[in-house]
Amino acid sequence: MSAPTAAPAAAPGGRRREKIDELAARAGALSAGAGGESLFRSAVRRLRRDPVAIIGAVIVVVFLVVAILAPFLAPRDPYAQTLLSEVRQGSIPGAREGFPLGVDQLGRDVLSRLIVGSRQSLVIGVVSTVLGAAVGMVLGILAGGLGGRVDTIVMRFVDILLSIPGLLMAISVSVLLGANQLSLMIAIAVTQVPVFARLLRGSMLVQRDSDYALAARALGVKRRKIVLGHVLPNSLSPVIVQATLSLATAIIEAAALSFLGLGDPDISRPEWGAMLASAQSVLSVRPELAVYPALCIIVVALGFTLLGESLREALDPKFRR
Amino acid sequence: MLRFIVRRLLQLIPILLGLSILLFAWLRALPGGPALAALGERATPQRIAEYNEAFGLNEPVYVQYLKFLGRAVQLDFGTSARTGQSVTSEFFLRFPGTIELTLFAMAFAIGVGIPLGYLAAKKHGGFVDNASVIGSLLGVTIPVFFLAYLLRLVFAVELGWLPGSGRQDVRIDATHITNFYVLDGLLTREWDAAWDALTHLVLPGVALGTIPLAIIVRITRAAVLDVVNEDYVRTANAKGLATTTVRNRHVVRNALLPVSTTIGLQTGLLLSGAVLTETVFAFGGVGSALRQAISDRDYALLQGFILILAVVYVLVNLLVDVSYGLLDPRVRTR
Amino acid sequence: MSGVQVPQTPVLEVEDLRVRFQRRGEPATLAVDGVSFAVAPGETVGLVGESGCGKSVTSLATMGLLPKRGVQVSGSVRLDGQELLGAGDRTLRRLRGKDMAMVFQDPLSSLNPTVTIGVQVTEVLAAHRGMKGDAARTEAVDLLDRVGIPDPRRRLGEYPHQLSGGMRQRALIAMALACSPRLLIADEPTTALDVTIQAQILELLRDLVQGSGTALVMITHDLGVVAGLCDRVHVMYAGRIIETAERRDLFARPRHPYTGGLLHSVPRLDSGRGTPLTPIRGSARDTIPWAQGCAFAPRCDVAEDDCLVEVSGSEVELVPDGGTRELRCRHPLTPATQTAGAPS
Numbered sequence: 001m002s003a004p005t006a007a008p009a010a011a012p013g014g015r016r017r018e019k020i021d022e023l024a025a026r027a028g029a030l031s032a033g034a035g036g037e038s039l040f041r042s043a044v045r046r047l048r049r050d051p052v053a054i055i056g057a058v059i060v061v062v063f064l065v066v067a068i069l070a071p072f073l074a075p076r077d078p079y080a081q082t083l084l085s086e087v088r089q090g091s092i093p094g095a096r097e098g099f100p101l102g103v104d105q106l107g108r109d110v111l112s113r114l115i116v117g118s119r120q121s122l123v124i125g126v127v128s129t130v131l132g133a134a135v136g137m138v139l140g141i142l143a144g145g146l147g148g149r150v151d152t153i154v155m156r157f158v159d160i161l162l163s164i165p166g167l168l169m170a171i172s173v174s175v176l177l178g179a180n181q182l183s184l185m186i187a188i189a190v191t192q193v194p195v196f197a198r199l200l201r202g203s204m205l206v207q208r209d210s211d212y213a214l215a216a217r218a219l220g221v222k223r224r225k226i227v228l229g230h231v232l233p234n235s236l237s238p239v240i241v242q243a244t245l246s247l248a249t250a251i252i253e254a255a256a257l258s259f260l261g262l263g264d265p266d267i268s269r270p271e272w273g274a275m276l277a278s279a280q281s282v283l284s285v286r287p288e289l290a291v292y293p294a295l296c297i298i299v300v301a302l303g304f305t306l307l308g309e310s311l312r313e314a315l316d317p318k319f320r321r
Numbered sequence: 322m323l324r325f326i327v328r329r330l331l332q333l334i335p336i337l338l339g340l341s342i343l344l345f346a347w348l349r350a351l352p353g354g355p356a357l358a359a360l361g362e363r364a365t366p367q368r369i370a371e372y373n374e375a376f377g378l379n380e381p382v383y384v385q386y387l388k389f390l391g392r393a394v395q396l397d398f399g400t401s402a403r404t405g406q407s408v409t410s411e412f413f414l415r416f417p418g419t420i421e422l423t424l425f426a427m428a429f430a431i432g433v434g435i436p437l438g439y440l441a442a443k444k445h446g447g448f449v450d451n452a453s454v455i456g457s458l459l460g461v462t463i464p465v466f467f468l469a470y471l472l473r474l475v476f477a478v479e480l481g482w483l484p485g486s487g488r489q490d491v492r493i494d495a496t497h498i499t500n501f502y503v504l505d506g507l508l509t510r511e512w513d514a515a516w517d518a519l520t521h522l523v524l525p526g527v528a529l530g531t532i533p534l535a536i537i538v539r540i541t542r543a544a545v546l547d548v549v550n551e552d553y554v555r556t557a558n559a560k561g562l563a564t565t566t567v568r569n570r571h572v573v574r575n576a577l578l579p580v581s582t583t584i585g586l587q588t589g590l591l592l593s594g595a596v597l598t599e600t601v602f603a604f605g606g607v608g609s610a611l612r613q614a615i616s617d618r619d620y621a622l623l624q625g626f627i628l629i630l631a632v633v634y635v636l637v638n639l640l641v642d643v644s645y646g647l648l649d650p651r652v653r654t655r
Numbered sequence: 656m657s658g659v660q661v662p663q664t665p666v667l668e669v670e671d672l673r674v675r676f677q678r679r680g681e682p683a684t685l686a687v688d689g690v691s692f693a694v695a696p697g698e699t700v701g702l703v704g705e706s707g708c709g710k711s712v713t714s715l716a717t718m719g720l721l722p723k724r725g726v727q728v729s730g731s732v733r734l735d736g737q738e739l740l741g742a743g744d745r746t747l748r749r750l751r752g753k754d755m756a757m758v759f760q761d762p763l764s765s766l767n768p769t770v771t772i773g774v775q776v777t778e779v780l781a782a783h784r785g786m787k788g789d790a791a792r793t794e795a796v797d798l799l800d801r802v803g804i805p806d807p808r809r810r811l812g813e814y815p816h817q818l819s820g821g822m823r824q825r826a827l828i829a830m831a832l833a834c835s836p837r838l839l840i841a842d843e844p845t846t847a848l849d850v851t852i853q854a855q856i857l858e859l860l861r862d863l864v865q866g867s868g869t870a871l872v873m874i875t876h877d878l879g880v881v882a883g884l885c886d887r888v889h890v891m892y893a894g895r896i897i898e899t900a901e902r903r904d905l906f907a908r909p910r911h912p913y914t915g916g917l918l919h920s921v922p923r924l925d926s927g928r929g930t931p932l933t934p935i936r937g938s939a940r941d942t943i944p945w946a947q948g949c950a951f952a953p954r955c956d957v958a959e960d961d962c963l964v965e966v967s968g969s970e971v972e973l974v975p976d977g978g979t980r981e982l983r984c985r986h987p988l989t990p991a992t993q994t995a996g997a998p999s
Contacts, residue, residue: 160339163638164631165593172347172627175615248462255464256597261616273464280470280601284478287471294467301462552764558720559759560779560830561752564744570778571767578769650814651768 043314053310059303066115067122074112078270081107092286104275104289105282113270114296120264120271121300124185124254125247131189133243136196143197144204144235145227155201158194166191170253174262181264184257188250199242203235237315244308248301255297272297325646329639336635344628345389351620354378360402398625403617408625412607417500418488419606422599423591425522426530431584434534438541438580439573445546453538460535465594469528469601476524486603489518525602529594533587540583544576551575578649585641589634664736665693666837666870667717667755672730674712674721686712688894688945689730694838694870699861701873701885701902703917707940709894710874714840716740717872718757719747735837753783756831758860760843762823766815772799772826773811779833798829802859821852825859832863839864842874857883878921882906887979890914893942893950896973899981910976910987912958913951945970949984957986 047053066073075098076082086093087107095102101110143154161169170187177183207213208231216226255273257263263274272293279289348355355378356369364372373379377388392398398408441453477485489495489502495514497505503522506515548554549572557571595608603609607626614622646652674687687709694700702710715721716728719739732739734755739747751757759765767775776795780786786794792811799807802825815823824844831839841860845853861884864871873885881888881902888905890898890913898911909915916935937954944950948963949971961967962985976982 156335156339159336160343163336163340163635164343164627165590165634167596168593168627168630171596171611171615172344172623175618175620175623176347176350178352252462252464256466259464259466259597260600260612276464276467280466283470283474287474290467290470294464297464297467298459298462302458305458305462552759552761553767555720556759556765556827556830557767558748559718559751559757560782561748561750562778562782563748566778566782570770570774574769575767649769651816 046314047310050310052306056303056306056310059299060307063118063300063303067118070116070119074115076109076112078108078112078116079268090285092282101292110292113275114292117270117272117275121251125250128185128188128250129243129246132192133196136193137200139197140200144201158197161194170257174257179262179265184254184263188253192246196239196242199238200235203238204231207231207234241308241312244304244311248304251297252301322646326643329642333635340631341390341393344624345386348620348624399621401622402619408622412626412629415605415607415610419592419595419608421501421503422522422525422529422595422606425526426591427588429526429530430533430537434537435541438538439545441542442545457535457538460531465528466597466601468531469598472524472528473601483523484521485524488521488605493517525598525604529591529598536583536587537580541580544579545572548572548576581648582641582645585637589637592630592633665695666735667694668733670731672713672716674716675727677725685894690896692889694872696868696870699864699871699873699885701881701888702891703875703881703888704891705876708891710891711842714842714874718751718755752779753834754836755838756836758827758831758841758844761847762820762827765827766823768815772813776830779830783834798833802829820848824848824856835867836869838870840872878917895945897983901979910982911984912955912988915988959986961985
């Protein structure tokens with residue numbers, strides 16, 4: 001029905017219409033914009049125009065670079081209790097030449113500990129999110145792809161997991177597995193599992209009932225092929241968004257678990273949550289010692305949140321213009 | 322409506338059963354198992370063996386589970402290894418404090434959050450809007466216990482405006498009937514005691530309420546922005562109704578639907594979020610007891626508390642669903 | 656430029672209305688570009704065009720319902736001689752619902768889902784006629800009865816989702832007519848409804864308007880609606896009126912190629928079997944700015960080079976075209992070409 005914008009010049013009567021068509025093509029190009037772009041490309045295009053996304057991305061990139069290059073960036077040995085001799089009850093030396101952010105209650109350089117600590121936060125965030133997302137997605141695919149009784153059983157299980165508030169769930173898992181870093185990551189991952197499972201199932205159900213899936217079924221395409229080839233890839237964008245947001249929650253939750261004494265038992269290892277937790281005891285002496293790691297956690301969590309939120313908007317067809 | 326409630330109650334049964342299985346398995350999976358949980362860390366092997374015999378822990382697993390379930394239904398979760406008290410009585414001794422704290426936190430979050438969210442949406446793109454968007458982002462990224470320490474340091478330690486620990490000044494010799502200290506003060510007409518208990522709620526309540534505040538602001542703002550563009554608001558304007566009528570009857574009433582769900586969910590989550598805040602403020606509620614139980618490895622208490630809190634959480638969610646039905650006629654009259 | 660001669664003082668006079676949308680970071684778009692028309696008491700006027708032609712924006716601008724931010728409205732809109740553009744919010748609220756009312760396209764989304772039909776009807780009575788309590792309820796029952804809603808007393812306590820689509824639209828019409836407005840604007844009132852219901856709603860609108868002296872502006876893309884209801888028709892394209900005529904005239908002798916195209920793309924019972932429908936080429940997006948030439952030229956089968964400003968040196972104006980007609984076209988259809996593809 002609809003002719004392309006630059007219609008061929010063979011109009012009835014063979015009149016000279018090139019000029020008109022050319023003008024129309026130009027005007028059409030102005031208004032068309034998102035016409036035949038793929039979802040992904042238009043998302044990227046909109047992300048690049050979105051200041052929120054840029055701020056988020058910059059924070060995340062800086063965080064990644066610092067975490068990866070930490071050993072080279074840290075000015076001092078984060079374990080060395082260099083200024084321990086100057087630490088007294090009720091007095092910790094402040095910032096000075098060579099120690100721009102001062103030292104902690106064991107006389108260790110705070111800046112170096114923050115820089116090296118970024119690695120732990122990155123590892124905790126990534127491992128727990130990947131773990132949680134992987135298990136959650138398997139459950140989600142089972143429920144959303146197979147449907148029927150499998151769906152019922154899986155979703156009941158997910159509902160049971162969801163009926164324990166996240167923090168309590170993490171505490172239970174942590175207590176069960178003992179206080180160490182791996183159990184910390186598993187504990188956080190477990191709280192993420194039901195979220196991912198529900199999300200993927202929900203979005204797969206929407207896709208499964210969509211017209212294109214129906215059309216494919218009508219054409220006799222096998223169910224497995226429809227689910228894996230069409231429904232799943234189209235359902236992934238909320239999962240990607242959630243994963244970005246989960247990185248932020250994982251880092252915050254790790255700090256909370258550290259505070260509750262469920263973190264890494266090796267407290268000499270620099271980690272933001274543990275640093276924040278241990279600084280509480282000297283809060284009235286040197287509040288900065290808590291403020292620095294807290295700021296790191298806030299900024300990085302903010303970065304992932306901003307990126308995730310703008311990703312959500314960019315991928316949501318509702319916001320497309 | 323009644324059928325709706327009954328159906329939701331029936332749906333709870335498998336969830337509660339699943340929960341009990343999960344926590345039963347949890348205790349058994351612990352190194353040392355239930356005996357260690359009941360007797361504490363320093364129990365001798367001989368005492369453990371005696372305990373296992375006495376409490377039927379050598380029986381088949383399903384028998385043990387059924388017995389556990391039978392006791393759980395009667396709210397018997399054993400005794401705390403630390404205090405020797407029954408876990409259930411420990412819980413209900415401390416739960417009123419947590420409820421008070423949660424209600425205060427929610428009142429704070431709702432009282433500030435909904436007007437702020439509405440204002441932000443009204444002045445979309447303006448200063449209040451941008452500030453509230455940034456603020457609500459910070460609210461969800463700031464570690465709660467850090468915020469709690471900060472508030473305590475500034476307002477209790479440095480400025481001394483508000484009490485920074487406990488539920489009531491120990492010098493006040495208050496009568497406690499219900500263990501809701503504010504309520505007790507009102508019931509016994511000990512106004513000082515009530516007021517003192519209330520001031521003790523302020524700092525932990527604000528700290529605890531920050532996350533729900535941030536979320537309520539966000540949801541309210543988004544909901545108002547959505548609703549303002551709805552066709553029925555245009556209809557209301559086309560009918561020439563007064564601005565206040567349009568706002569109250571057509572915008573706010575519909576915008577509150579998603580907000581009410583959020584409020585319910587957050588209330589449930591706060592009951593567990595209190596673990597962090599109560600610890601910082603040495604607030605004698607369920608949360609600080611949980612924290613204590615973690616360091617004491619008081620497994621029986623952990624198991625009981627987590628199970629009861631999860632059940633409360635599930636019930637609060639049910640309440641949310643029902644109240645949503647009351648607010649939204651589309652659900653109610655289906 | 657001014658409207659066509661009408662027998663009585665018009666209820667609504669729209670003159671040179673322009674609506675410009677300006678979104679941050681995007682070029683401004685002129686959704687309505689110098690539209691003028693008038694509606695006399697008891698008259699029904701159709702604004703016809705494809706989606707995006709500016710007809711709905713025209714109606715919202717008339718009612719003062721366009722958002723304030725990013726929208727510039729200029730020209731003049733007078734209701735019974737009173738200027739509405741630039742009038743304060745309070746003045747407009749006093750007029751809306753009382754002297755001018757509007758019925759929208761989607762009756763479900765146009766009704767508040769959480770408020771009963773009764774409240775949504777009585778709130779108009781409370782706002783403009785000061786009616787409260789039982790008096791308002793009795794009047795509301797009366798109104799619902801008048802628009803053909805069975806068992807109106809019970810409906811008052813029901814919510815929109817409990818009513819059928821047709822009933823909802825009837826309820827909206829009842830609200831619009833609650834204060835016997837001088838002007839009623841119906842924006843695609845039947846588009847969202849089943850075909851059988853469409854006819855009933857149109858009939859209802861006609862019955863209600865006839866005899867009450869209410870001026871009705873019918874906004875539609877559906878020439879069938881126009882054929883059954885309107886006295887005069889304004890055909891819009893890309894924000895401008897391109898042809899104006901009495902309904903009978905327009906159907907018998909379409910002059911603008913676009914109007915002709917619209918007529919030929921509608922299936923007709925009286926055309927012979929096998930007569931092909933001839934759709935208009937392209938879509939409403941394939942347009943050029945009026946400043947460069949006739950916006951319809953890219954889709955027009957009879958366009959010539961002088962349809963472009965570049966060639967002719969002037970924009971295509973809306974000019975009188977015999978009798979009460981007006982036309983914006985340099986190469987209008989003639990009796991020979993009018994019937995092409997549609998024998999009558």
